[in-house]
Amino acid sequence: MTKKNFVSMILGTIGGILFALGMCMGLLPEWNAFNQGVVIGTVGLVVLLVMLMVRRKMEGKSMIVRLSGRTVGAALLAIVGALALGFGMCLTMVWNMLVPGVIVGLVGIVLLLTLIPLTKGIRD
Incomplete structure (x- = not known):
């Protein structure tokens, strides 16, 4: 390390x-x-x-x-993904809405996972 x-x-x-x-x-x-x-x-x-x-x-x-459009877009995507994941957790754990909570949470996870190729790129 x-x-x-x-x-x-x-x-x-x-x-x-x-x-x-x-x-x-x-x-x-x-x-x-x-x-x-x-x-x-x-x-x-x-x-x-x-x-x-x-x-x-x-x-x-x-x-x-330095802020560029790509940096601002990645930050907004991270914020939306984290909020979706948190909202899905609230739906599931606080309001007992299991299926919608899991779906919203999975959407948040997918949004957060898209940050990796967006920021690092895809290489062979």
Whole structure:
């Protein structure tokens, strides 16, 4: 494992856990911790942004990514795919709508899987 992959893995894990914990704190009324959840989620997002900048610096690239139409499209596809997957999970687990939830969740998974050939391309 290269140093940049190790650093990205550690920072990504910490940022992802903080963000997920903040989302749970903010969105679960039983926890009664909305304000604290917003703070923890924001800290998680900041750690993830730092990870992105550190990774780019270690690769010898500029720390700020230039936005192109392809980058914006890939980001929008990722957002729509993640929302579809999450909505499908909510349909299944919260509202007891198993079949529609599974279908929507699978659509979200397929959208997220299309990101791989879109960003990396297909090679022999």
